[in-house]
Amino acid sequence: MKLTSVVAQLLLAPLALAAAAPGVGKKISYDGYKVFRISTHHDAAEVKDQLKSLTAVPFNLNADEHLDIAIAPESLAAFNALELDAEVLHQDLGADIKEEAKFGAYGGVSANAVPSLTWFNTYHAYADHVTFFNDLAGAFPQNSEIFNAGTSVQGRNLFGIHIWGSGGKGSKPAVYFHGTVHAREWITAKVVEYISYQLLTKYSTDTAVKAIVDKYDFYIIPFANPDGFVYTQTNDRLWRKNRMTRSGSSCVGTDINRNWPYKWELTGGASTDKCSETYKGLAAGDTPENKGLVAFTKSLQASKGIKLYIDWHSFGQYILLPYGFDCSARASNHARQTTLATGLANKIRESYGTRFTYGPSCSTLYKTTGSSTDYLTDVAKAELAWTIELRPTGSSSSGFILPAAQILPSSIEQWEGMKYLLATM
Template sequence: MRFALNFAWLSLVAGATATSYDGYQVRRVKTGTQLASVKQKLSTISHETWDRVHGHWDVLISRDQIGAFNALGLNARTLHEDLGHSITKEAHVKGSWKRQSNHTGGDDPWFDSYHPYDDHVEWWQELQKSFPQNSNWTSSGTSYEGRDLFGVHLWGASGPGKPAVLYHGTVHAREWIAAPVIEYIAKQLIDGYKAGDNVTQAFLNKYDFYIFPFVNPDGFIYTQTNDRLWRKNRQPPPAKARNQTCIGRDINRNWETNWDATPRGASPNECSQTYRGEKPRDAPENAGLDDFARKLRDSQGIKLFIDWHSYSQLILSPFGHKETLYAPELGKWTKAAALVSEAIRDGSSNATTFTFGPSGAVLYPTTGSAPDHLYTIGRAEFSYTIELPDFGDFGFVLPPERIRPAVEEQWIGQQVLFSLLDEEFFDETGPAIFTI
């Protein structure tokens, strides 16, 4: 495989055209039961929300606001002392690559650093070509800027057409770790199948895998050339919008299911990071993904859907829009997630712990989200969001040396999950919520 260092990518490293975060800090504020008080204090200074995680509020503080933040007296610790330095370290690309066909198992150096978008596309093209009798290149449409929403379809013995396992990755552009995780899982499936591994062959013989690693390619490229922390797609605001400078829709708030539910888990403000759009599916990325999912529903059926995100180490199931609304399938979703979490904790080098449960109860309200839609409209039997590492020491800017542990532990978890998809594993006559 030929890997050329992309000049647009290098501009991010050099800061030539990119938003500079030099001297910015990311602080983790403990909220506990004092969320309202913390929000009130933070409202007195200029800051950006980085994320909300397990009783904490992670915030981005500019150089000129650090003193004002310190004066608030909040219970906080520093995650990034200099975010600009962390981004430069993260974006370092190792210079020489061999064809991936020379690497099997865990020795592929691809998983030791991050990569430009064009190299990801080439990597996937070569992976698909290495498995020509049991795969094809597929697409769910095009992005706002006209990029192919490409995917790879994998199958085993007796050809395609079995129940589907559907993966979506890089929904939020800044969540770089999602793509390597999906890539590692796909490579393990193919390498294991070709090597005659009975377990891997059983997975591919029973399910078709549809893997879409970049459902927000425009946003991902923008994080590599302009703003490392960009989240949304790159679609302009509606013509009637007051502020015509605010770009992008949140692809994970633009799905039809519960799009306008209350309490609201998305924003009607085009400048918000969670802007839901004017109506469901008005992001071209969502329209294409939704059409693809409905076709799978009506043909093969969807056994498992996973929307891969970062960060905070969570395995989340529907529903997201209400804290106390539970689906009838919650029992088996929770039992499966608990066993996946246990396998990752016991089998990973970092003993990583994943918390699990309904999204609205475990995280915070979200409306118009993919797992809810793929469950209600796509009729996926299992539907999850997996929030990848870490818990918050690095957040979105996960160092390259943390890629390999993250991808390896997800393969451990996915093998357990695939083995649990059979109906006979679950006692459907039991209670809706299991105690694990």
């Protein structure tokens, strides 16, 4: 999710350290950091002013209602002295990161075997994710294959899985998913993996799933930002951007979701500061990742068109419709999109009671420019182009460090929602 202007106002020592380290160096520790949700009582400016001298890392920030922020151990006494209206979300962020990083072992499966559902019990290393998708496609060669949508800054493939049904591959309109655009949002890869798994393993036994797969071609990219994801596992769990360096700056990274070549030039929805978490780049579409994703998107548009695009993120539990660049703009089929979003939110809630807020991106959450969903809506002409912000939210929020025990519940509720959406849209 977007980080508001409080980023520029805080002394983000750990974040600045990560931004200035282009290579793989010392791993950043968050041991002893305590994460708070601070109620702003609709006076965010005053709260930000009080925080500006502290060493802190912003989490999810909703400036009008609350700020979620991790306070460094050396600043805790000063923070407590402010006596703000705050509750604790993480007692020790470092300890929770260590618990999350107890990766499950995955050595692959025998030829043509289906991976086990135990994959979804834990998080995994990047190399294991690659193996998982190769194994999944290998188990269903008659209606799936691995494809490449481009290359990252560091040379990793933007790989994905293509799933099709009757009529053969490439014969139907596209359903197109991106995961892990923002590196620290680990749950997004797990959710799109679960959806891929269900589409393939249920195709021959579930008539509803077969009908969905026979109607669309699915193109699912689990890591739109693979370099950033790897960096979260080796150096800084809270890293967000890609790993692109810029001449004349020690700061690293561009926000891929502020770099799409549509409404990129507008102000107020991204940053021109190379050190910012929402840095937009020097020119529209100038990151290697975006160049590949744009080219691949154009190929889908030119083929059978794009029925549905979802950019999966965390956190906050939102279903965000067009547009991000203008809070008063609405898609031409806005009424239909709202009806579908209502149904999706209702279906998601049936599994575990999880509530998702829905509405136009800018007016519901915040302004964004150079975003994938606006590009997909107006340039690639996708019928539906949404952002879904996954778990968590609320006073029990664990932010980006979602416990492994919530991988399956989060995945299951989204799968139930997707079955509804794909059958109804």
